[in-house]
Amino acid sequence: MKKKKVLGAALLSMTMGLSMFTAGAFGQAPEAQDSYRVLIQGPKAEQAKAKDQFGTRWDFGANGFTTTVNAKQYQALLKNKTLYVETVSQVQLEAKPGADAQAVPSDRTPWGMEAIYNDSNLQATSGGGGVKVAVLDTGVNVAHADLTGSDEQCKDFTNRRSPLVNGSCSDKNGHGTHVAGTVLAHGGSGQGIYGVAPEADLWAYKVLNDQGSGYSDDIAGAIQHAADEAVRTGSNVVISMSLGSSSKSTLIADAVDYAYGKGVLVVAAAGNSGPNANTIGYPGALVNAVAVAALEDVQENGTYRVADFSSRGNPSTDGDFVIQERDVELSAPGRAIESTWFDGSYNTISGTSMATPHVSGWQRRFGQQIQA
Structure with missing residues (x-):
């Protein structure tokens, strides 16, 4: 199934580029011999x-x-x-901290929030009510001051004895908590940080271990589970995946198609293997997933510049107004992004992993157009 590009005007008004960027591989870990x-x-x-x-x-x-x-x-x-x-097959993260964690955020509305809201004087974010965002990652510290009260589901898909453990989604890596904060951090008690959609509900699905790697069958199972939960609860659900691989997993591809068929929007990182063309990774490269490239806080030609590490798409299909496999649909802030961290603090990370949750949170305003 192909999707039309109907977002140009809306995204340009938010200073987000609709250029075709593609994506890198996050690596495939070797299988243990025992x-x-x-x-x-x-x-x-x-x-x-x-x-x-x-x-x-x-x-x-x-x-x-x-x-x-x-x-x-x-x-x-x-x-x-x-x-x-x-x-x-396995997938693995490729985002690295850009600074030491801090007890308080340096900016309650970081540059990514200002860019998304197109407001350089932004003091707080709002909205997202009625939307469920399933963050498939290393887990989430749901007790973080800026996330507490937002979690509606907390599930672990990485346990070796059981494929699904309810009520467990601990994060000792930090990546998942960072992603969740960008989606829906609510500012805490007055000194915390804000995400794009602070009124959204969090479905924290741990699909990667604390080293940042995970099996594609667990990820596929989590995608299908989120889609089934969307139907069961009658909810508007977005699946956010800041993970990937250079190779295509049939299990994940089928699960993404399954979710798409259930009306669930799937947003995924394009990858960090830029700047060459045709470097997009999976599952972002799939037709029924929205691939997100990374922007940096530098103005170029009247808009934010694409980060050099951000993977690019297929130049031969650029401008044909039809989304095909290995195309990148959107771009969002992804370099030097400050957000919540696993130990209750705040950290700054770069990567298309950081760009993805900006779009996952913002879907409340254009999600239906993406799927049109």
Whole structure:
């Protein structure tokens, strides 16, 4: 399914470029040799036997199921002529702190908020009521002073024993808490920082471990879960993913299509492999995901300049007014972004990971147009 580009005027009024940037890979971690997360496909009867023998982490129906096996079991599966077996790919973060964490923010409405709101005198942000933003990341410190009270769901998809643990979404990395703050930080008791949509509700889904890596089946499962929850609760849901890989995961691609079919907007980082063309990463590169490039606080040709690290899109389809795979749809502030941190403080990070939540939060004003 293709999406028309209908956002130009609206975004230009917010000084956000609609140029085609593309995205970089965040890296693929090597699989440990003592155990393997695998996707198993084949005839239903043979799959059933394998499920009984190895157990099931995620069941993707006709697309097979995933499980974890030891090295001996993996070698045996590779020799099984009735089953198709492949290792499950991983994704990893690539954002790095640009400064030491601070007890209080240097600016309660950082430059990204001023750019999004097109107001250099912005004192506070507002809005987002009725919107649920599912942040799929390293978890979120939902007890942070600027996030407390915003969390509606808190779930862990990384636990080795269970694919889904309710009431747990701890973040010891910082990335997820930073992303969540950019989406919906509410300023705390009067000295904290603001996000784009402080009245939105947070669905904190931990899909990456504390080192910033995670399995694609867990991410796919979380995407499908968010879409199902959107239908169950009758909610307007945005899925925000500041993660990626250079390679396309069929599991994640199918999950994004599933969410899109349920009316859920999926926003993802373009990647940090710029400035060359055709460097966009997945899942941002997917047709049914909105890929976000990063801007920096430097004016060039009357607008904010694209950060050099930000991945670019496919120049051969630039300007054709049809979103295709490996195109970048939007850009937003992504360099030197200050936000909430996992230990209750504040930190400054750069990356398309930081640009993505600006768009995820702002969808309350143009989300339906993106999906048109």
